[in-house]
Amino acid sequence: MNLLLCGHGYLGRAVSRDFLAAGWRVNAVSQSGGSSAEPGLTELAADLSSRESIERLAASVPRPDFVVHCASSGRGGPDAYQGVYRDGCRHLLGAFTGVPLLFTSSSSVYAQVDGSVVTEESPAVPERETGRILREAESRVLDAGGFVFRLSGIYGPGRSVILRKFLAGEATIEEDGRRHLNQIHRDDAARAILRAAGGGLAPGIWNVSDSTPLPQIECYRALSSTFGRELPRSVPRDLNRKRGWTDKRVSNAKLVASGWSPAYPSFLDAAESVAASL
Numbered sequence: 001m002n003l004l005l006c007g008h009g010y011l012g013r014a015v016s017r018d019f020l021a022a023g024w025r026v027n028a029v030s031q032s033g034g035s036s037a038e039p040g041l042t043e044l045a046a047d048l049s050s051r052e053s054i055e056r057l058a059a060s061v062p063r064p065d066f067v068v069h070c071a072s073s074g075r076g077g078p079d080a081y082q083g084v085y086r087d088g089c090r091h092l093l094g095a096f097t098g099v100p101l102l103f104t105s106s107s108s109v110y111a112q113v114d115g116s117v118v119t120e121e122s123p124a125v126p127e128r129e130t131g132r133i134l135r136e137a138e139s140r141v142l143d144a145g146g147f148v149f150r151l152s153g154i155y156g157p158g159r160s161v162i163l164r165k166f167l168a169g170e171a172t173i174e175e176d177g178r179r180h181l182n183q184i185h186r187d188d189a190a191r192a193i194l195r196a197a198g199g200g201l202a203p204g205i206w207n208v209s210d211s212t213p214l215p216q217i218e219c220y221r222a223l224s225s226t227f228g229r230e231l232p233r234s235v236p237r238d239l240n241r242k243r244g245w246t247d248k249r250v251s252n253a254k255l256v257a258s259g260w261s262p263a264y265p266s267f268l269d270a271a272e273s274v275a276a277s278l
Contacts, residue, residue: 003197004064004099005029006048006092007071010159011104014190015068016041022194027061030071049083051091058095066197067096070104078129085137093144100203102147102196104189105134107182107209109150112248115180119251120150120205138205145203147196149189152209152250155267156186157277162267164278166223171232177217179237182209182250185264192260206255212266213249222268227275 001024005016008028016026025040033045044061047053048071069089073080089103109124109131116122126132138148155162162181165171192208195201214222224231237245252262264270 002062002064004061004067006069008043009072011070011154011186011189014186015070015193018190018194048088048091054091054095064096064099067092067099067101068193069101078133081130081133086133089137089140093140100146101141101144102149102193103137103141104149104151105138107150107152107207107250109134110248111246113246115247117249117251120207120254147203148205149208151189152182152184154186154189155183155274157274160274163271163275167275172235173216173220173232174235174237177215179216179247180213180249181216181219182213183267184209185270188262188264192255195260201258207250207252208255209250209252210262210265211252214267223271226271
């Protein structure tokens with residue numbers, strides 16, 4: 001079985017690791033490529049925003065059995081989102097007709113602000129232009145019979161914005177701290193992607209989040225107790241967040257019902273081990 005993996009960064013490397021362990025051959029694509037000597041893994045350079053680049057890629061690799069788009073916009077704005085996400089999905093669908101495509105979107109497309117539980121059936125009407133571009137990319141993939149994974153904030157070994165700021169004394173609590181934090185451990189997300197490729201999930205929308213959305217105040221109280229640090233100070237809500245200010249609880253019930261379960265049901269389950277890796 002051959003995987004075409006578009007995006008070989010933080011999440012992508014965990015995905016390639018899991019697919020290789022499952023016996024797949026992996027062609028991993030990034031802007032710069034690479035020269036991996038790992039058996040079964042070939043690193044290639046291509047530009048998702050360029051139709052010509054993706055067509056050259058399609059002519060140079062064996063026809064994949066599954067395609068994963070988990071590339072990053074590099075923290076860019078609307079132009080980067082259009083090139084990497086909307087155009088990238090369009091180019092992959094055009095070059096690999098008939099091959100299932102899984103696109104890793106974001107739970108930020110849910111714009112709810114009332115703390116409500118959101119499922120795959122909930123309205124996803126983002127206010128920011130970047131969120132609207134994600135929705136356009138999602139629609140292209142869904143129309144082609146693919147998978148849309150709406151991932152919550154990714155953390156794991158060597159990476160956690162929340163923990164890094166907390167341990168550096170830079171964290172803040174918005175207002176009374178009632179806004180919920182929705183997260184997913186990198187390795188749990190990678191296992192869900194492998195499950196989809198193996199036929200364990202039907203095409204469509206899937207929320208990929210842990211089982212414990214945490215109010216900010218609850219999260220920081222627990223971290224303060226665990227690490228013996230002071231509770232962060234309170235500040236007004238940040239209405240200029242790149243993907244908009246929201247407050248919702250992302251439900252993973254559909255994914256859990258499929259047979260997947262997170263190794264880290266709560267961010268707090270992994271906090272100490274992740275902190276040691278930062």
